[in-house]
Amino acid sequence: MSRQRSLEQERAKGAWSKVKEVAKDRDIAEEYAQLAKSAPADIQSNGLGQTLAFWRAKKGGHHKKLGEHVSEWVMNQMNQPGKDLLDWIVNEATTNDYRRATAEAIAFLNWVKRFATAELGGE
Amino acid sequence: MFEAASLLFIYVETPLHAGSGRSLGAVDLPIQRERTTDYPIIQASSIKGRLRDECKNKSGLSNEEHLAIFGPETGNASDHAGALSVGDARILLFPVRSLAGVFAWTTSINALARFLRDASAVGVKLNLELPEEPNPDSALVAGDELKAGDRIVLEEFSFEPVNNGTVNEIGKWLESNALPEGNEYKYWRESLPKKLCILPEDAFRDFVKYATEVQTHIKLDDNTKTVAKNALWTSESLPTDSLLYAPLMATKSRRESIGLSGKDVLQKLAELKITRTRLGGDETTGQGVVALRFYQPSGGDQK
Numbered sequence: 001m002s003r004q005r006s007l008e009q010e011r012a013k014g015a016w017s018k019v020k021e022v023a024k025d026r027d028i029a030e031e032y033a034q035l036a037k038s039a040p041a042d043i044q045s046n047g048l049g050q051t052l053a054f055w056r057a058k059k060g061g062h063h064k065k066l067g068e069h070v071s072e073w074v075m076n077q078m079n080q081p082g083k084d085l086l087d088w089i090v091n092e093a094t095t096n097d098y099r100r101a102t103a104e105a106i107a108f109l110n111w112v113k114r115f116a117t118a119e120l121g122g123e
Numbered sequence: 124m125f126e127a128a129s130l131l132f133i134y135v136e137t138p139l140h141a142g143s144g145r146s147l148g149a150v151d152l153p154i155q156r157e158r159t160t161d162y163p164i165i166q167a168s169s170i171k172g173r174l175r176d177e178c179k180n181k182s183g184l185s186n187e188e189h190l191a192i193f194g195p196e197t198g199n200a201s202d203h204a205g206a207l208s209v210g211d212a213r214i215l216l217f218p219v220r221s222l223a224g225v226f227a228w229t230t231s232i233n234a235l236a237r238f239l240r241d242a243s244a245v246g247v248k249l250n251l252e253l254p255e256e257p258n259p260d261s262a263l264v265a266g267d268e269l270k271a272g273d274r275i276v277l278e279e280f281s282f283e284p285v286n287n288g289t290v291n292e293i294g295k296w297l298e299s300n301a302l303p304e305g306n307e308y309k310y311w312r313e314s315l316p317k318k319l320c321i322l323p324e325d326a327f328r329d330f331v332k333y334a335t336e337v338q339t340h341i342k343l344d345d346n347t348k349t350v351a352k353n354a355l356w357t358s359e360s361l362p363t364d365s366l367l368y369a370p371l372m373a374t375k376s377r378r379e380s381i382g383l384s385g386k387d388v389l390q391k392l393a394e395l396k397i398t399r400t401r402l403g404g405d406e407t408t409g410q411g412v413v414a415l416r417f418y419q420p421s422g423g424d425q426k
Contacts, residue, residue: 040149041357045337047279095280096259099329106149106333114147 008107011073015111018069019119031062033120039066039109048102052086066112073108074101125208125372126385128245129393130418132301133165133212133367133402137412138336138360141165141403150337152358157213161332162234163361165212165402170369174209174392177400184391191378192388203377206388210370213237215301216319217331218364222276224268226364227320229277231327232256235293238368245370247418249296254289256324263321265291275320278334282322294319301366303414305398311364336360360403360410371417393417 022032035055043051052070055063071085078101080088085105089098141164143155155164175193178184190196194205215238216228232253242249257263262275262282274281294316302312322330342354373388383391403411 041337041339044149044333044335049279094260095282096326099280099326102333103329110148 011108012111014073015108015115019112019115022065023119028062028065029120032065033116035062035066036113036116040106040113043106048105049089070105074104077104125374127389128372129389130242130245130247131369131371132416132418134303134414135361135363135365136414137363137409139403139411140358140360140405141169150359151356154359154361161328162214163331165367167209167211169402170212171209173400173402177397178395181395183395187381191376191381191383206374206376208372212367212369214331214367216366218362219277219330219334221269222271224318227269227277228318229320229322229327229330231322231324233324234327241370251293251296252289254287257285259323261285263287263290265294266317268317269320290319290321291316300418303416336362393419
């Protein structure tokens with residue numbers, strides 16, 4: 001039996017654990033779900049850098065949390081663990097890296113969006 | 124077998140939503156795409172149905188000829204097949220916001236190679252050599268129209284411009300053969316070679332995936348005049364100024380009362396001078412206006 005798992009499975013697993021973690025924090029759970037719901041389309045419309053910067057400017061607990069989750073996941077996928085995604089985009093990433101990071105962020109957030117809707121209320 | 128074939132060029136004038144139903148992706152109502160490349164397409168049945176509708180009751184085409192070309196009405200579908208066969212529309216040029224020159228018509232070697240192959244399949248021979256695939260961070264252009272300083276900046280991604288003579292040749296061919304012929308298109312035809320940009324194929328794929336038009340829709344609650352619960356969704360469209368092409372093929376008429384050769388069928392279609400139509404959804408809110416151009420191969424090397 002092969003232990004090879006698809007990238008989508010890994011994304012789902014990562015998203016699932018983050019959503020479970022947020023579920024314990026009732027103060028931000030519902031707002032986190034709302035934000036996650038629009039996040040993939042926001043990135044597609046406005047770009048990854050702009051969206052991350054916007055979340056950072058908003059200073060809500062749920063903005064901060066979702067930003068951290070995306071950052072951690074994408075940086076691990078780009079083999080840059082421990083770095084901050086926005087910081088890396090601004091200072092280091094090439095155009096190619098940035099495009100890959102965008103695709104990865106949207107793919108990951110699609111899972112977060114589904115699980116958050118299911119687990120944290122909201123629709 | 125098919126006796127004659129040609130190409131139909133479809134130029135998008137207002138955002139076009141050829142939808143594929145609900146999705147679980149980033150956008151609630153996505154557009155139709157190819158499975159293997161994620162390139163946008165418009166399904167053939169949608170184009171054929173639209174042409175059928177557009178040609179009905181047009182002077183220059185009798186009702187019998189209409190049935191011979193497009194096939195009988197649903198009730199008599201088993202009588203015979205129509206003489207016209209339409210293929211899926213594929214993307215050739217995709218407009219992307221550009222820091223210089225407002226927008227660039229992007230394409231890639233992959234998209235161009237497919238176009239050459241599809242064109243050759245319908246007997247359209249283009250004497251165009253494709254250039255080498257550009258480096259991952261550069262783009263092939265003709266001239267300086269798209270250069271902002273020494274870079275090309277599309278959306279938020281920057282590329283190093285590399286001048287390439289072939290880009291101009293491809294642009295010139297499309298200018299004369301693919302863009303709509305009307306006088307109102309003079310500016311666009313002349314702009315094309317200058318705004319044409321051949322991207323690395325992965326970059327082009329990412330643009331057609333992520334740089335489409337995304338519109339947010341809501342429904343208001345009558346009493347509160349705020350968004351009704353759960354009534355917020357996003358819908359994706361192909362942006363204005365996209366260029367697609369679809370193969371057209373014709374057999375001789377299979378309808379007993381009508382004797383048309385395949386060549387006659389395509390001739391008849393082109394002579395109806397249908398220059399504009401609507402495709403896809405949301406027609407009543409101004410979406411999906413397209414300009415059409417029926418390409419006529421000169422020399423007629425038909426099979």
